[in-house]
Amino acid sequence: MPGPACAKALAGSHMLEESEGAMEVETTLLIALAGVAGGAMNALAGGGTFATLPALLAVGVPANVANATSNVALLPGAATSTWAFRGELGPLGGVDHRVLAGITFVGGLVGSALLVVTPGHAFDLIVPWLVLYAFVVLAFGRHASAWLAARVTIGARTLVAVQALLGVYGGYFGGGVGLMTTATYGLLASITPRAMFGPRTLMLAVANAAAAIVFVSAGMVEWRYAVPMLVGAVVGGWGGAAVGRHLPELMVRTGTLAVTGVTAALFFWRAYG
Template sequence: MADPLTLALAAGAGLLGGAMNALAGGGSFATMPTLIALGLPSTVANATSNVAVQPGAVASAWAYRGGLAPLGGVGVRTLAGITFMGGLAGSLLLAWTPARAFDVIVPWLLLAATIAIALGRHASDWLSARFSAGPRSLVAGQALLGIYGGYFGGGVGMMLTAMWGLLTGASPAELAAPRTLMLAVANSAATIVFVASGMVAWALCLPMMIGSIAGGYLGALVGRSLPPGVIRGWTLLVTTVTTAVFFWRAYG
């Protein structure tokens, strides 16, 4: 049994991670590093983090449910099905990945997520002026990010927002509802694999899960009133610092 301070840290990280997922994505930037700092191997920390934030992702998706609508001519159910299958494939890939290999790969995945946040709307405007994307492009991108979400998940919500913005021209505010739903779907697929394969450290997962439920719902409520620039700035700060720490950890 973990000591009270450890349980409190896990719950606090879950609260922050759930709120971040609801506001702009990137909750794993709070939960996974905390679990590693508490002594879990990186692959187990990632699996435990994914399972822990799942209820928070569902709470956020429920709070945002009124904003669901088709994207780029593709229905929400179709996108959810693609995301679920990709999440299964990605989580199986994680289960087969050695911890050291994962440590080397993760900083680059974090860097990709950070760049996606930093470019944001500027990249969307640049691409939309030069390229017209159809449903096939959206489906292909959704499949790739579904796999990424199951394998790692860090920043996948922000990457979804960036990709959808690039391909449809929709604003981040318009994409909040489908983003939170796809996070919940990808986490559901990963949860099945991680629980079945015994990769979850339940002693830390459960308090983190409780925190993520509260953070996910509260974050969705707060996100309706906060200026987009504040949300984006905070998320970019957290992802940049976390990315630097993971590069130092892997290569320093």
């Protein structure tokens, strides 16, 4: 028969296990909710990484593994959104969307391979400026596009080259790539944020798929967090796409600008604050 000291130790051990179990449930719920938010953001305006990556960092996942895990977790949500917008896919700026998707896939493979073999510290300093670019082009893209269209011809080659760079960026880091894609399409293809839902979500899904192949092969995914985040992202991606089809253009544009502006500020604070 155990003595009082032994009984007390056993009781303490049970309480510790219960406490750890409760914390694990809370952590899983946080990760799943971050996935819902990230999936919805990607469907509506892009920037889903800014919901998932901070959540993974908050629970102690290393930055490079968190980036890879976030990418894999958001892939099904991006694919779900793409399927929901499949009826809105078509040529973009005179280039077939399937050609752009192929270019994005190759770029995603290159970018994700670079992340695996190189440190990302220097790129952390560049990211805020890229997102700031997205904000500026989104804010003034219509006027700039009209001004450029009256003076120069922006051909399919320019769009293809920029899409390749977006694919590399999406595979390497991915933060804000949806916002940057929205800004770039507005400038080079002269289409509105609402009309970009279909092609943008397709490119996001393709870049994520390419990166996921590399990250999974390299063993960089924290699966205990990737799975609940993945489930949440599917729910958020489908719901965001369903809502997005009925939103007025002004609301989409305003929301996209707001997300981009906040994102740029957060990245500047993270890199230089």
